[in-house]
Every structure is written in structure tokens, then in C-alpha cells.
Amino acid sequence: MAKTLQNLLASVPISSVIGNTDIEISSIEFDSRKVTSGSLFVAQKGTQVDGHGFIPKVIEMGAAAILCQDLPNDLAEGIAYVQVADSARAMGQMASNFYDNPSAKLKLVGVTGTNGKTSSVTLLFKLFRQLGHRVGLLSTVQNQIDDDIVPSTHTTPDSVKINELLAEMVRRGCSYCFMEVSSHAVAQERIAGLTFAGGIFTNITHDHLDFHKTFDNYIKAKKGFFDQLPKTAFALVNIDDRRGGVMVQNTAARKETYSLQTVATFKGKLIADSLFGLQMDVDGQEVWFKLIGKFNAYNLLGVYGAAILLGEDTEQVLTALSAVTPPPGRFEQVVSPSEVVGIVDYAHTPDALQNVLETINELREGNQQVITVVGCGGNRDATKRPEMARIACELSNKVILTSDNPRNEDPFAILEQMQAGVSPVDFKKTKTIEDRREAIRYAVSLAQPHDIILVAGKGHETYQEIKGVKHHFDDREELRAAFE
């Protein structure tokens, strides 16, 4: 189909059009800096600036058309203007049209929830490859098209990027794509216009209140994903989460559930959990998995359920899934020569930190001490800071509070907010060392053979972001170096 503005507007609700829509569009851009000759520029109202202010500039740069919510007072000659109620939403549909609706040409499954998205989509990706399919992946750690890795900048990319990647997946013969759907992505309409074959809900707990303001808004954003699923899709929810039912109350999709506690479409039971893996009963069959912790029992069960709903065979799914390894930076172990167990984990929310520390406490022997190194990100939800420090103290023998991507905030101010969550009794077990490298070295200096050091919050990340600059930093490398 020719990429004319007219064609790109198929299924887009329009308020008004000025100018000729029978023109070729070379690209869709929402960032003025990327506009070239023939681009459609999408003006969006962001959290920092209003993209409408760049309209005169992009016309100078050669834009052929403008998609906007507010028409400018001065209209330029020879430019097409399309006014819509929500430019981000319209852009999603237009991006799908631009790339010939790739999401409808493969089976696209989205995973949403506060924790477990990366873990679940990575398990699905590895599982479906094991089952012999060509698969795509959109995740926090990386995007992947069959064998090729495409670096990831967001948990969920913008709608143009999503469609570009999906189109490439289709071109390369992928029949499935598993993607993370963040709450930001739903709220900012990054998934508008996509055709999903299924959606999975893992859980919802405290995070991102800086962006969504209230927990209710955050729930609504996640629920928004299920509200827009078509009736041909499945909506698979963790029914053990209090909000599992609410998520799917207004969905047109087929509702399915998974649980470790109650009656559900997919029922599991945790039999044993150790530092080497999990033993579970899944729909009446006993299976060993290579992942650790009860939270991963949930991820595995959701993944298993989705695979069955996508038409795979139970036996084959369980056999393949039992061999799958976790994504990088999720309970990743780095063991020292004296057998101090370092664990690098991406727990960056109170719930994740609690889960991972509870898991460690359940698995440790009586004489193993738990030393936790943790920080909280700058320019992110500040309410989780005291909570995470409190949880770290409650569940560890020693806690070192440190920095985790301070971004544009003062790292010491973040640390003070963390310290506010430490009770007077716990104060003597904490130490604050702003420099993360020093913090990790100090933790290692305290550890006796067989002790456990949890380094939480950065997982797979290979940088420390300070004032807009990403400095190379990798918790796993730091642990290895400190162990030497």
C-alpha cells in the first residue's frame, strides 16, 4: 500500500483536515530533531515541553504534514494539517498503517505488571524458540528479532519503533512476538493500534507514583491494556494478586487465570525451592525448573498458561520450560573463591526487594549472614525510598545504602530519604556509602565464607546514570573484581 497521508489515516478518528492528504509520507517523527524531507511530524504534549512549539521549525526542515491536537494560528502553504483529539493515540494507529499492520501478521503477546515482565517475556521467547518457532522480543534488557539483538532504550518502545521492529520480525519470518507493556506505555498510548493475540498480568504493587500520581491511576493504566484487547485475544491473569480480577473486568478478551493458591485455569503448587531451582506441580505434573524463588513459580505458571493458550502441547512445553534459564541480572549468582554467594538482582521496587530477600532467607542455612547493598533511582518514585530501606533492614543482617542512577537528583538527598525508613533499632546495622563500587567492596570485606551478598536494583544494567551521563558500571563485574 502506498504510504500516502490518506492511507495512513485509515481507522484514525479525525477532528479536522486542512490541505492535501494525497501526499507520500517518508517517515513518522514525534521528535522535531529527527524530521527530514517528507516526514509527518506528530506534535505531542509531553511532561517537559509541548511538541506543538516545534511546528514552525519542522516545516523549515521539510516536514510534509503535521498531526496535532491544536491547529497553529498561522498555517503554512503546501503543508497538510490533521487535527486529532489525541496525537499519541493517532500516531499509534498511523505507525501500524505505515508498516502495514505487522502486529496482525504474527501473534503478539503483551505482559504487564509491576514485576516479572522481563522475566516472563524472556521465558516465553526462549520457550517458543525451543519449541521450534521464530520469535521476536521487546524487553527492558534487549529487543531481539530471531537471533539478532537490537539494543533497548525503554521497557516498551514508542509506537513507531514498535511497529518498525514488528515489521522486521514479520519480514524475517517470526510468527510470535513477546513484549513488555509498561504502565507508561499504556498511559502514553505507545501500544495504540496494535493487534494483540494475548495479554498477561503478573501483579501490581507500589511503583511509578511520580508519573501516575495515585495508585488508582497506576491500576487504571495497567487495566487499560486489557480494556483494549480484542475478543479474539486471551487475557491471562494471576488471580492470586488482589487486582487480578479488576484487570479483566471490562475486557472483551477471553478471561483465563493462573494460581498457586486457588482454583484457576492453570493451577500450580510449589513443592520445593532451593538455590539451584524450583520443584513444582503444574496441572498435576511434577517438574523441576532452573529458576529460583516463589515469584518465579508465578512467572513460570503464567508462561506455561500462555503457551497452552497459544496452542502448544503440555508435555513439550513443560520439558522445554524446565531447561530454560533466567534473563541476565535476575537472581544472577557470582560466587567467590571462598564461596561467598553474590546475588545480583533487578529488584528496584519494595515488593521485588521483599520477595527476593524472603527467598534468600528461606534458602539460607542458619549460619549464613545476608548483606544487602541497595539504592533507589533518581527522578523516579520517591515514596519507595524509605520503604525499600526498611525492607532491606528487616530482612538482612547488614545493609549498605548506596546510589542507583541518581540521574539529576542529589545522591545524598536520595540516601537521606532512604535512611528515613530505617528504624532506630536497625540503624546500627546500616552504613551509607554513596559510591556504589565502594559500597560493594565494603560488603565483600564484611562477608565470611558462605555468606550471601545481595546487590539489588540494577540487575543487567551496565551503567550508573549521573546528570545525563551514563558511566559504565556493572554490579556483576564489580562483585567479581571485589572478590579477587
Ligand SMILES: CC(=O)N[C@H]1[C@@H](OP(=O)(O)OP(=O)(O)OC[C@H]2O[C@@H](n3ccc(=O)[nH]c3=O)[C@H](O)[C@@H]2O)O[C@H](CO)[C@@H](O)[C@@H]1O[C@H](C)C(=O)N[C@@H](C)C(=O)N[C@H](CCC(=O)O)C(=O)O
Ligand atoms: C516520563 C516519560 O515517560 N517520558 C517519555 C516521554 O517524554 P516527555 O513526555 O517528557 O517528552 P518531552 O521532553 O516533554 O517532549 C514532548 C514532545 O516534544 C518532542 N520534542 C522535544 C524536544 C525537541 O527538541 N523536539 C521535540 O519534538 C518530544 O519528542 C515529545 O514528543 O516521551 C519520550 C518520547 O517517547 C520518551 O522518550 C520519554 O521517556 C523517558 C526517556 C523515560 O525515562 N521514560 C521512562 C520513565 C519510561 O518510559 N519508563 C517505562 C517503564 C519503566 C519500567 O518500569 O520498566 C518504559 O516503558 O520504559
Ligand SMILES: Nc1ncnc2c1ncn2[C@@H]1O[C@H](COP(=O)(O)OP(=O)(O)OP(=O)(O)O)[C@@H](O)[C@H]1O
Ligand atoms: N512475578 C514476580 N513477582 C514479584 N517480584 C518479581 C516477579 N518476577 C520478578 N520479580 C522481582 O522483580 C525484579 C524485576 O523483575 P523483572 O525484570 O522481570 O520485572 P519487570 O516487570 O520487567 O521490571 P521493569 O518494570 O523494570 O521492566 C526481579 O529481579 C525480581 O527481584
Ligand SMILES: N[C@H](CCC[C@H](N)C(=O)O)C(=O)O
Ligand atoms: N525501568 C525502571 C527501572 C529502574 C531501575 C533502577 N536501577 C533505577 O534506575 O531506578 C525505571 O526506569 O523506573
Ligand SMILES: [Mg+2]
Ligand atoms: Mg522489564
